[in-house]
Amino acid sequence: MIASLSAAWRRIVALVGKEFLALLKDKKSRFVLIGPPIIQLLVFGYAATFDLNHVPYALYNEDGGAVSRQLAARFAGAPVFDLISTIRRDADIRPLIDDRQARLIVHISPQFSRDLALGKPAPVQLIVDGRNSNSALIVLNYASSIVQQFNADRLQRSGMGGPPVHLEVRAWFNPNLQSRWFLIPGIAGLITLIVTMLVTALSVAREREQGTFDQLLVTPLRPVEILLGKALPGFIIGMFEATVIIALAVFWFDIPLLGSLVTLYTGLALFLLSAIGVGLMISSLAVTQQQGFLGAFLFMVPAVILSGFATPIENMPEAVQYITLIDPLRYFVVILRDVFLEGTPFHLLIPQFWPLALIGTISLSIAGWLFRHRMY
Amino acid sequence: MNAAHLNEGGISAMRLRGLMRKEFLQILRDPSSIAIAFVLPVILLLLFGYGVSLDAKHVPIALVVDEPGAATASFTGSFRHLPYFDPLTLPDMRSAEIAMREGRVEAIVHLRTDFGRKLYQPGGTPVQIIVNGVNANTGRLILGYGSGIWINWLHQYAQINHIHLPASVQVEQRVWFNSELRSRNYLVPGxxxxxxxxxxxxxxxxxxxxxxxxxxMEALMATPVTMNEIIIGKMAPYFVLGSGGMLISVGMAVWLFDVPLRGSIWLLFGVAALFLLVALGMGLLISTLARNQFVASQIALIVTFLPAFLLSGFIFEISSMPQVVQIITHIIPARYFVALLQTLFMAGDIWSVIWPNALALAVMALIFLVLVRRISRKRLD
Amino acid sequence: MPDSSDVASGAVVTLSGVSRAFNTAGGPVQALDNVDAIITRGRVTGLIGPDGAGKTTLMRLISGLLMPDTGSVNTLGFDVKEQPLQVQASMCYMPQRFGLYEDLTVQENLDLYADLQQLPYAGRPERYAELMHMTGLAAFAARLAGQLSGGMKQKLGLACTLVGSPKLLLLDEPTAGVDPVSRRELWEIVYRQVSKTGMSVVFSTAYLDEAERCDEVLLLHQGRLLGQDTPAAFSSRMQGRTWHRSLDEGVSKRALQHRLSQLPGVIDTTIQGEQIRLVMAADTAAPDEANLQATPPRFEDAFIAMLGGADTAAIVSDQQPVHIRTTDNDQLPVIEVSGLTRNFGTFQAVKGIDFSIRRGEVFGLLGANGAGKSTTFRMLCGLLPASHGELTVAGVNLREAPSSARSRIGYMSQRFSLYGSLSVLENMRFFSSAYGLGRQQRKMRIDWACKQFELGEVIATAANDLPLGYKQRLAMACALLHEPDILFLDEPTSGVDPLARREFWHRINLLAEQGVTVLVTTHFMEEAEYCDRLVIMAEGTILAAGTPHDIRMEAAATGRPADTMEDAFITLIHRQPEFATA
Known part of the structure; x- marks a missing residue:
């Protein structure tokens, strides 16, 4: 028993060693493993943000009273907005928005000061470019909060010691509400997925294409040993790259890591298990490398979109939300954000751990079965 | 065969026809081509059209009232009956905090014990709004909606209790081109x-x-076919295939997702044709340099697909990116096409947007095609 | 317009001082070195040489796909450097693997090449009918090229190159991996075209009997032209150096061949029917042997002699006996197959075949492309489950047996499945560990393999960068590291040059002498002579079984001559009802 186990172990070690040699010896595949993840993290990390700054806006102040000038000064002082022009005629509005020169027009009507003085609500019109609805929503939100703050300050100064109810606003876990804090842990999951898929999804397909897979099957290696031999390199490389990415997130992008590393790496290990399982399953189904690549691609694109990495899963229609349940990235993104930003303890993440373990076990079993039973 | 007519630039209609027919037949019989050209676009369109939305609606929030009373009821009542929030009443802050940590609520609105009492005292009473800042985007929207609700409640309260409050500035919002702020109107064209x-x-x-x-390729090159014929013979079928993908996408956008198409459809197809030339030029250039499917697919993924997704302004706003990244986006052809698509679909034929972007695409198409022609030689070395 | 002086001199290709080098990972390689030659119009010219001699490079230079570094190539009166398109308009080139689009049908492939050659539409139906009739593809016009058998693909490739009635036809290894029947049919078509249209043909091949039949031979070795002459002129240089040695009672062919190959002055030995053929070095007297008889020389003898003979010295010296497990009785069959059937959907690839192989036997599995031998082979190795029937290898079915049973077999596939990016040493290390060899044993066996297969100097080279002959040696070394007592070889000599094939069979002979059981498939019929027994398969059934002698006798009984195994094979295949009507 022990002897046969140690023989099996020797065979697995040989296979793992061979996989690593094959992956790292070739200059091109070495590049594929090292170059893209780092480029992706840097470009993604800097490009992917929902926060806006330097939003170009134009002011159209028809009033000219002191209060309207105070309000205009609030906009001018906001770091988010850049005043690009002051306009005097209605006709000037359209070309500015059409050409995307201004994303926002702040329009103060002629009766503004008079209405306020009479105690009537005075409207300020915010015209936004809706071509990018998300940006429009955020611009509106920024502009409204400037107006609200303006109102609150007026209430405060109204002599009676302020309004009867005032707001105390706080944001937990991300006090400055930086969307980078939200996106970068997700990106770490995304890149880990891409790397492991690339390592595993082509590994069996490549051997089938080159005929070496038959050669493996006639050696004493058992399917389960081949499975382990194929899975371990993906696991080790995934662990290594994820560690580099996590380090970059913490030390380069200054994302706080509040939770314990044990929790984080438990999640990472389970996620790698499921990603490797799916990758090997695709690879065992594919006859050629091209099919393997396309299969991985067809899996990865929806997996990323449905993971909640950029857009909340709760916003998706119910049917789509059910589909996300089989997406391993969905669970890992939650684990990453919770451990990074909230410091969530281990036991609260168990609901995320077991689905990953389940997906991993099922997909690995199917992959192992396909090694021997795939007909072609 | 007249030898005088054979030169590198020559094009024979018969040979070109043969090459194009071959390419079409191969496309029709290759499941992976069909998958990339038709299945993946439909999946992507469905996912983005139905699945992805950045709007915050029906956000679950916790209402914690330490000492319920008439005043608190009127305040919390204003959080109900709004499409933005799904409020959940919780007995104390402890349970609210757990709910937030478990992700069951995104925000907590907390009214303290002395809410009813302090309401009538100078200085007033604070209302605490705590948002889960992890998703900064949602967090900011919740805060915005929350303060709007507060101002409105305040004025109602003042009116009922005859308290004089200074009049406030009211925001009147006008969203041009997409008045309902539907995400899919901008995601689908992009x-x-x-x-x-x-x-x-x-x-x-x-x-x-x-x-x-x-x-x-070796067998092909040993025939009298010219390099121009090989290039055109490859480009024309994929141009047609790309146009097919375009038609499907536009059709789905307009009829399935009700995205308005305000510009001219001919202009849309015109700029799409320009962009397709650029994309085909990039594809040919990559494969000429790589000659190996694995490497070609990796390069194509890294230099064409990911930038089109991330650096084109399709999801993330270019103007918010750091300066260096903004400069890089200028060499991404998808950037110009996304600007054109969003304008043509939602705004209309705005020439001041169309001219510069279309010109940029035309220049890029020219550069890529000249490069491909220069690099492709009818040689094996 | 073609140069009139060349037309007058009858040259179709003129090479003067042609050199061409390539940059590879291991530094520059001189593929062709100062080659001068004139290829004559209207003739069939063979480019013959071992792997890496520069045959494909020469073809590509003639067709204008590559340019020479120095020197000039003139094809059909055009300088390929100046006017490559003119050259390509009047010649046709069939690269290795035939250049077919596998996802197009037979007809669509023909249409494509007709368009590319600008064949007028008016003449097409007639030309198509002619080509289809010639190649026998008429019934398969609507079938995808990828679903054709190897032989049919090769004929379709030929039809596509002939569609424009070229003046010059270049064929790069047109018969590699193709069975003898298809091979013969291909050459019949080519020779008929040459005599009918005066077309010139240049081809390269690893089959020396094909070289024997052509009009002129260019013998290349390591980028140099060793000689240009008619095959008969090459053979005549060998006059008086070739002998037949008939067998002695009670001595196996293999043992005799082995002994003869060790005699001084002997540069080549081959088994031919019931005789051993000997080739002596120049100016060497015939060995002092009984039953020796002079025999006329062949082109093959000249080829081997000019290249210095197969290097079999290392194979013999320092031979370490292969360890054989002696638990089972020697008389019991090692491999037994009965009623073996395999269905793919409705198609029956193997139709209930029976045979058995004894210990220490070299057993051949022969057949045309698509006869079902690969399917049988894969089932025996446990790579494919059988639909019906029984099969045992060393007493077990490898598909269900514990993994330790698989350590008794060695496997070598036709593509020499090695890890291309790994070095020779890394490949050997991996396979020895995969077979569970311990550290010490592993080192010992790798040392043995390096010596035995002369892999020492390429030990650090990536397997992909090895010449084909070395790849084959490495593949075999990897299959033998764990000292298996059963060896499965699937077309182990496909595409390998005659020198490497000779070395290979020397090794197999020695293994068989030591009691290793060998199951081998091959397309080279002369190799069937090395087998103790063989079966010929066709259409999934066994057509004939027995010793090579039995098979030849069986074929001779039909009334046709069957001097060689190839003749016998073709006769037996044609005996089938399907061929009888054709």
Whole structure:
């Protein structure tokens, strides 16, 4: 028993060693493993943000009273907005928005000061470019909060010691509400997925294409040993790259890591298990490398979109939300954000751990079965 | 065969026809081409059209009232009956905090014990709004909605209790081109750029590399076919395929997702044709340099697909990126196409947007095609 | 317009001082070195040489796909450097793997090449009918090229190159991996075209009997032209150096061949029917042997002699006996197959075949492309489950047996499945560990393999960068590291040059002498002579079984001559009802 186990172990070690040699010896595949993840993290990390700054806006102040000038000064002082022009005629509005020169027009009507003085609500019109609805929503939100703050300050100064109810606003876990804090842990999951898929999804397909897979099957290696031999390199490389990415997130992008590393790496290990399982399953189904690549691609694109990495899963229609349940990235993104930003303890993440373990076990079993039973 | 007519620039209608027919037949019989050209676009469109939304609606929030009373009821009542929030009443802060940590609520509105009492005292009473800042985007929206509700409640309260409050400035919002702020109106047109990059660059790069790998390119080159014929023979079928992808996407956008198409459809197809030329040029260039499917697919993924997704302004706003990244986006053709698509779909034929972007695409198309023609030689070395 | 002086001199290709080098990972390689030659119009010219001699490079230079570094190539009166398109308009080139689009049908492939050659539409139906009739593809016009058998693909490739009635036809290894029947049919078509249209043909091949039949031979070795002459002129240089040695009672062919190959002055030995053929070095007297008889020389003898003979010295010296497990009785069959059937959907690839192989036997599995031998082979190795029937290898079915049973077999596939990016040493290390060899044993066996297969100097080279002959040696070394007592070899000599094939069979002979059981498939019929027994398969059934002698006798009984195994094979295949009507 022990002897046969140690023989099996020797065979697995040989296979793992061979996989690593094959992956790292070739200059091109070495590049594929090292170059893209780092480029992706840097470009993604800097490009992917929902926060806006330097939003170009134009002011159209028809009033000219002191209060309207105070309000205009609030906009001018906001770091988010850049005043690009002051306009005097209605006709000037359209070309500015059409050409995307201004994303926002702040329009103060002629009766503004008079209405306020009479105690009537005075409207300020915010015209936004809706071509990018998300940006429009955020611009509106920024502009409204400037107006609200303006109102609150007026209430405060109204002599009676302020309004009867005032707001105390706080944001937990991300006090400055930086969307980078939200996106970068997700990106770490995304890149880990891409790397492991690339390592595993082509590994069996490549051997089938080159005929070496038959050669493996006639050696004493058992399917389960081949499975382990194929899975371990993906696991080790995934662990290594994820560690580099996590380090970059913490030390380069200054994302706080509040939770314990044990929790984080438990999640990472389970996620790698499921990603490797799916990758090997695709690879065992594919006859050629091209099919393997396309299969991985067809899996990865929806997996990323449905993971909640950029857009909340709760916003998706119910049917789509059910589909996300089989997406391993969905669970890992939650684990990453919770451990990074909230410091969530281990036991609260168990609901995320077991689905990953389940997906991993099922997909690995199917992959192992396909090694021997795939007909072609 | 008249030898005098054979030169590198020559084009024979018969040979070109033969090459194009071959390419079409191969496309029809190759499941992976069909998958990239038709299945993936439809999946992407459905996902983005139905699945992805950045709007915050029906956000679950916790209402914690330490000492319920008439005043608190009127305040919390204003959080109900709004499409933005799904409020959940919780007995104390402890349970609210757990709910937030478990992700069951995104925000907590907390009214303290002395809410009813302090309401009538100078200085008033605070209302605490705590948002889960992890998703900063949602967090900010919740805060915005929350303060709007507060101002409105305050004025109602003042009116009922005859308290004099200074009049406040009211925001009147006008969203041009997309008054309901539907995400899909801007995501679906932008997606067309991604889909056409897939067909134009990724698929073309793969199929040319495949000819090298299978040795058919060698057989092809040993015939009197000219390089121009090979290039046109490859580009024309994928141009048609890309146009097909474009038609499907536009059709789905307009009829399935009700995205308005305010510009001219001919202008749309015109700029799409320009972009397709750029994408095909990139695909041919990659495969000419790589000649190997694995490497070609990796390069195509990194230099065409991911930038089209991330750096084109399709999801993330270019103007918010750091300066260096903004400069890089200028060499991403999808950037110009996304701007054109969003304008043509939602705003209309605005020439001041169309001219510069279309010109940029035309210049890029020219550069890529000249490069491809320069690099492609009818040689094996 | 073609140069009139060349037309007058009858040259179709003129090479003067042609050199061409390539940059590879291991530094520059001189593929062709100062080659001068004139290829004559209207003739069939063979480019013959071992792997890496520069045959494919020469073809590509002639067709204008590559340019020479120095020197000039003139094809059909055009300088390929100046006017490559003119050259390509009047010649046709069939690269290795035939250059077919596998996802197009037979007809669509023909249409494509007709368009590319600008064949007028008016003449097409007639030309198509002619080509289809010639190649026998008429019934398969609507079938995808990828679903054709190897032989049919090769004929379609030929039809596509002939569609424009070229003046010059270049064929790069047109018969590699193709069975003898298809091979013969291909050459019949080519020779008929040459005599009918005066077309010139240049081809390269690893089959020396094909070289024997052509009009002129260019013998290349390591980028240099060793000689240009008619095959008969090459053979005549060998006059008086070739002998037949008939067998002695009670001595096996293999043992006799082995002994003869060790005699001084002997540069080549081959088994031919019931005799051993000997080739002596120049100016060497015939060995002092009984039953020796002079025999006329062949082109093959000249080829081997000019290249210095197969290097079999290392194979013999320092031979370490292969360890054989002696638990089972020697008389019991090692491999037994009965009623073996395999269905793919409705198609029956193997139709209930029976045979058995004894210990220490070299057993051949022969057949045309698509006869079902690969399917049988894969089932025996446990790579494919059988639909019906029984099969045992060393007493077990490898598909269900514990993994330790698989350590008794060695396997070598036709593509020499090695890890291309790994070095020779890394490949050997991996396979020895995969077979569970311990550290010490592993080192010992790798040392043995390096010596035995002369892999020492390429030990650090990536397997992909090895010449084909070395790849084959490495593949075999990897299959033998764990000292298996059963060896499965699937077309182990496909595409390998005659020198490497000779070395290979020397090794197999020695293994068989030591009691290793060998199951081998091959397309080279002369190799069937090395087998103790063989079966010929066709259409999934066994057509004939027995010793090579039995098979030849069986074929001779039909009334046709069957001097060689190839003749016998073709006769037996044609005996089938399907061929009888054709």
């Amino acid at each position: 997606l067309i750029a991604v889909i056409m990059t897939l067909i134009g660059a990724l698929l073309t790069a793969l199929v040319v590399a495949r000819e090298w790998e299978r040795g058919t």
